Amino acid sequence: MASLLSYTRLVLAGFLLMGCGMESDNSTRIVIWHQMRPDEREVLQRQLNRYALQHPSVHIVEIYKETEELRSGYVIASVSGQGPDLVYGPSDPVGVYAVTETIRPLEGLFPPTFLGEFDSSAFTFFRGHLYQIADKVGNHLALVYNKKYVQKPPESDDELLALGRQLLTRYGVRAGKPAVYPLTWNYTEPFFFIPFLTGFGGWVFREDGVTPNLDTPAMVEALNFIRDVRDKHKIVPGEADYEIADALFKEGRAAMIINGDWSWAGYLQRGLNIGVAPLPKINRTGLWCAPMTSPKGYSMNINVPESKVPLVLDLMRFLLSEENQLESVRLLMTAPTRTSLYSHPDVTSNEILNNSLLQIQRGKPMPAVPEMRAIWDAMRPGYQAVMGGSLSPEEAARQMQELALRKIRDMKE
Amino acid sequence: MEKKRLLITFFLAPSFVVLAGVVLYPFVYNVVLSFGNMNLTTIRDWDLIGFRQYVKIFTEPSQPDFYAVFWKTIVWTVVNVFFHVVLGVFLALLLNQRLRGRSMYRTILILPWAIPQYIVALTWRGMFNYEYGSLNIILNKYLGLPAVEWLKSPTEAFLACILTNVWLGFPFMMVIALGAMQSIPHELYEAASIDGARWWHRIRLITLPLIRPIMVPAITLGTIWTFNNLNIVWLVSNAGEPADNTHILVSFVYKAAFNFYGYSYAAALSMVIFVILLLFSLAFLRTTRATETAL
């Protein structure tokens, strides 16, 4: 009997806490869902604190969700009539959000003078409507090098291979493997392969931006190139994985790594003397390796009631303001989206940021259409089969294309 | 009679009310969904279209192939449960005697159950790395065997997932077996000793049969959970690598639903999984007669 009593007490306590959990007044509480990394989160919190001081009647809540979960969780929540007021993330789910009618078009909500202050890369359009305004552009890969081993980063693929050979001879072998790998990166993941596809002149979509275009000579050449880098020139480890590449670089066992802007601060913190350079160009085609770039910005939930929209817009304007973007630039080394900041001394004087901006210029925007998902999943098996040696590049390219078409068809069924 | 009914209600009702609420509605929802066409474009206004999703599952070729994945899932389940139970019972037998340091061994051996799965799965994945992973280092340096390319080839990758899951799962069976062994009266062992039975006789004729009533539900549920265990396969193989070859049915469902928004397709696939498990349980329980009462 004693246990029954304590149980009942607990249930009652639970009911009381139930009250604690719910919000009292919808109109003065704004919720943001995001997938920001810890350092980005800190900056966001500082900015929100400043906003709260100026607007004491507004209570803002920011909630972190991991990228994949944010995408699926947001759709589920919004379709059920719930969800946050603002959702922040990269541009690739925007197409999905738009198709599921979970976000609302923004073009009518801001005056043209405001929109004119931004570079076009800040805007993500889908089927003619503006759905997301970004405060940062990034997510791009670049060549990060440890200045202890590399003083002048290679500017072409031939230079890269030559440098690799030099490093291998200079540092030799230890316990059966190179003491210092010239290059390491997560080469089994399609996202990390894209720059080489573009370097050989290929791209994932045709002109219309929605039809896959994976079965091309450029694809075959790029696949051959990566395979040769590993098997013929042996400048990368036999097995690739994000974590092991990261570990090798952090421990000084790799001279160069291809990694995205989210990782550079971590390397600096670790005490490594790094430099960031744009990815090299492919001599045969004369094209620069162009990674995908993605703006990261805010979209508004379609469920936000009309009466609340002005409050949410005010917050958006604040978060996208010049002052706040400059703060991000200074603290996070992110690339801003306001044209006025491109010539700001804080931007031009930072070597890493300069190179980052250069890489972004040479990069290609990540498509925001839902079909992109199918492309990634279609590329992965074929790509990994080629690297595993069980498929020829020509056959893989054909299979990728077939698979992409099938998955897109499935999505639309 | 009335009093008996009241007693039954008193004992059983609370559990069923809670279960019905939490499980019934989602289940029914899924059944309905599986007969529909909900996907990305129809997420707000999907219709019922009959058995089409089921036909699709069984007839349309998919990448990876449904039947291959199905077979893999069976292998995955059988191998895992086998090792979980054998190791669990074996360790319980070792621990069920007067032994110095027994408590310490017990505690160390449940650590795999206690540690959060995400980080440990990824740690295991790291141990399978060809050049730097601990497993190959042990194989190569200390045992003189050739290093294995664990994560690059389908069979080895699958083995890697199995090894990780066995490590994670044996403590649970060990605790159950230990608990089950307590229900066996000492006198039975004493009587058997007097009759001249050796230790393996005692295990085979007394321990194993008598822990059955408690092991059978654990094995049944263990099988069901292992069959549906998405996490380990997903994390250790990095979502199916190499080349989508390391999938079990449930990771296949996950990809369909959450990566491609094929909610109805995923719902139908879940129903298929459900029916498979239901048939298995019915068959297993019938042969072990586990639903009988003590009366």
Add this chain to the structure above:
Amino acid sequence: MNHQRLSRTLATSTTHVLLVLFALFAVFPIWQIVNISLRPGDQLLTSSLELIPSNATLENYHRLFTETEFLRWIGNSAFVAFAVTVTGVVLASTAGYGFSRFRFAGRNVGLLTLLTTQMFPATMLLLPMYIMLISLGLINTFLGVIIVYSATALPFCIWTMKGYYDTIPVSLEEAARIDGCGRVQAFYRIILPLAAPALVITALFSFMTAWSEYIVAAQILQDSQLWTLPLGLKSFEASMSTQWGLYGSASLIVMVPVIILFLALSRWLVSGLTLGSVKG
């Protein structure tokens, strides 16, 4: 005499050797996580073979307690896990008894239905559960999580209790009833103590369900003030910039209450309280 002594020593030594081997097997990956927590910066893997990193530091632990809401998460998880454990033990011990001792229409179906609740892939139940919980007003509440966890853990617990009760002869209760005990009293005084090991399993299992479950908690608990440990740990995760240092140290600390609970309960798990001692 010596021969017996020798074979017993051999048996004991072999047992120890085997247990040590398995203990090493169990501990090895966990040791790696200790290393992760001691490494400065966020690094999951390493190419070095050191047993303890040469640049080991306790900084991650320090940051865990001072810069994150870790203590709050522990508090939330402890509350939820405790409630689920109590609920699980109370409901399973009674329901299991009902299934073990009574014959009634729908009994077998009931038992099977319990099992079937486990057969559905959890990911599929998310969307409808979310909708249902919203309409009940249980989103973002501890009550919602407690209810769902209890429902998740109950089938196994009921089956285990039933199985254990099945090994206790009915004659024991009948003898007590003849002596004047009521049915319910017989349950409390005699049956429950004998079923202690099963109660321990039920308690442990319910606790672990609530303590380490992520998916349901992520759906229900939206406010970061309400986060349980798995949600908190997830916030250290990012697809390519996980804060491994914090994650590793948090994972190790998360294990501690489980170990404490296990140590506290294992007294009853290997109680030695068997039928023989009671009959006398």
